[in-house]
Amino acid sequence: MREMNESVEPPVLEISDLRVAYGSRTVVDGLAFRVDRGEIFGLLGPNGAGKTTTLSALEGLVKPLSGRVVVNGVEVQRYPIEAEALLGVQLQSSSFQAELSIEQIVKLYAGLYGVRLSRAQIRESIRTLGLGEELGKRFKHLSGGQQQRLALFIATIHNPLLLLLDEPTAGLDPQSRRTLWKRIEKLRGDGSSIVLTTHSMEEAQAVCDRVAIIDHGKLLTLGTPAELINKHKDDPEVLAVAHGAVTLEDVFIGLTGDEIRD
Numbered sequence: 001m002r003e004m005n006e007s008v009e010p011p012v013l014e015i016s017d018l019r020v021a022y023g024s025r026t027v028v029d030g031l032a033f034r035v036d037r038g039e040i041f042g043l044l045g046p047n048g049a050g051k052t053t054t055l056s057a058l059e060g061l062v063k064p065l066s067g068r069v070v071v072n073g074v075e076v077q078r079y080p081i082e083a084e085a086l087l088g089v090q091l092q093s094s095s096f097q098a099e100l101s102i103e104q105i106v107k108l109y110a111g112l113y114g115v116r117l118s119r120a121q122i123r124e125s126i127r128t129l130g131l132g133e134e135l136g137k138r139f140k141h142l143s144g145g146q147q148q149r150l151a152l153f154i155a156t157i158h159n160p161l162l163l164l165l166d167e168p169t170a171g172l173d174p175q176s177r178r179t180l181w182k183r184i185e186k187l188r189g190d191g192s193s194i195v196l197t198t199h200s201m202e203e204a205q206a207v208c209d210r211v212a213i214i215d216h217g218k219l220l221t222l223g224t225p226a227e228l229i230n231k232h233k234d235d236p237e238v239l240a241v242a243h244g245a246v247t248l249e250d251v252f253i254g255l256t257g258d259e260i261r262d
């Protein structure tokens, strides 16, 4: 029982009954979950499950058929500008201006977000990203890992409360993945909450505090990786795909099936 005077922190993100359709096709179908302060929350699902669409609705980029998205008490649909200031979104590499240098890109986005950074501060941030040597390099000439590191930095330049990352480690080698995870965990340590998608169940099991597995736009299960393994380890569909100790990947495949999605 909570004490009467105990203060309860509002969730950083709360979505309820979220439904999104493209034309007549409903691709997010009644999703509901909450994310607390300092959580790394994984949104998992096969190709086409509705993960990116859900993130787009959280960002206010697509208009839901129904449901509410509330970021730290601010309803995204009603107060998009206020909500945007609380959100950090990692842009795809293709969204950056390929011909600009790293320094120009940092300056540009600092300006767009209204963050005042001196030239020395910009250079120092770029150095701490491990990109000091690449200061004048054009974005298009950076490696995939360097581009992802820069994209994560830009997404967090205004210290957002909630960070939305769509497959942040896709296509990266193990070294770059580790570096990026360390940065994500540091951001969590500094007080941000993170919602991310990944197709790596191993990563999700290792890094996410809680995960939601969705398919066909519907929530199938939600909890810490250990809770989900415990809850589903005796499901016949999970046992059928497990080799030895049940993993989060076994739970994922058991619940979503093993047929390939388009």
Ligand SMILES: Nc1ncnc2c1ncn2[C@@H]1O[C@H](COP(=O)(O)OP(=O)(O)OP(=O)(O)O)[C@@H](O)[C@H]1O
Residues within 6 Å of the ligand: 022, 027, 045, 046, 047, 048, 049, 050, 051, 052, 053, 054
């Ligand atoms: N702009 C769009 N117009 C019409 N249909 C779309 C659009 N964007 C996505 N879809 C469809 O909506 C469904 C959900 O797509 P979404 O990109 O949200 O899935 P996802 O879980 O992120 O998949 P992936 O893991 O492949 O990135 C898919 O069937 C997709 O083809």
